[in-house]
Amino acid sequence: MKKLKTICVFCGSGTGSNPVYGEAAGFLGDLLSRQSLNLVYGGSNIGLMGIVSAAVRDGGGKVTGVIPERIAENVPGQDGITMEVVPGMHERKAMMYKLSDAFISLPGGIGTLEETFEAWTWNQLGYHAKPLALLNINGYFDSLLDFLDNMSSEGFLKGSQRDALIVDTDPENLMAKISAWKPPEGVKWESLKPSS
Template identity: 50%
Template sequence: MRLCLFSGSSPGHLPIYAEAATRLGHVLADANIGLVYGGASVGLMGAAADAAQAHGGEVIGVIPRFLVEKEVAHNGLQDLRIVDSMHQRKALMAELSDGFIALPGGLGTLEELFEVWTWAQLGQHAKPCALLNINGFYDGLSTFLDHVVAEGFLKQAHRDMLIVENDVTTLLAAIENYQAPPVTKWIKREHT
């Protein structure tokens, strides 16, 4: 099994974020779960990759050529794949992975998570999508998503597809037990 990690190329302001990324890397390696991620040596993604690799875990980095210098590609990886575009990066990461976890991060992290979650909503895959909600980082997003449901733009079943946990062990158990809902995205048109 491999899990794809979306996370910041920055460590954030609080040490708890990097500590959680490091713990996630350790736990994945110890559970013999491979890590697929954005291929950088910096930020939370670098911390998770370093920890997984230090514990003997499989780590696959995927980075577009134009980001090799900007994001400081992790040259210490045994498997670093350089692609031509962000689209190829995301497609390859998804292809290599059996599920997705987002740690705290910025626009790129959110964009990557929302894209794979949308693919799941549309039935393109049945892989779990999850947030590791460190220090309440994603509380505001969770509240907003509940608002989206309340306003009729998201079905509750699709909202429930997103796993949100505060602890690495609990998160991995939820991912292991995930079952995609048998609900389609499409809303029937009412005929009058």
């Protein structure tokens, strides 16, 4: 895997009901800046998005927010953060994926899950070979991980793809796993190619 330069963080525009989520987002942002990594994120200045982006920026890291026009109208610009305004959500995700070397998902809502699963799907289909990780703060993703295990045991998710999803409860351990990650063998649909 190439050297990591830019990490995309998917996370909520809210802070959740437990202060531990905001604390972990701030710690992750600080860790990224200490590791001289740039941040790409959804562009909001509130919730976990605002916390992680401020921590990277305040630590001297480069921060790029990618935000759709419709949302940008309601989000003020932020000092020290480059904002890329795009037409809509599809373009937002495509740009976030293009600008990033790896993806980390923090707690969030359906938008966070949608971004996470699309990045994972693109990996599964061979559109990119970039690590995807869940920072499982306070057991937030436990039920989702159980569901994914069931999906795999029921034959709808290959074990190699399930294993490709990096999970940890500690930001430093998570970053070490991302750095050591290797893409799974094979791409979905490869076996269906006509033989030449």
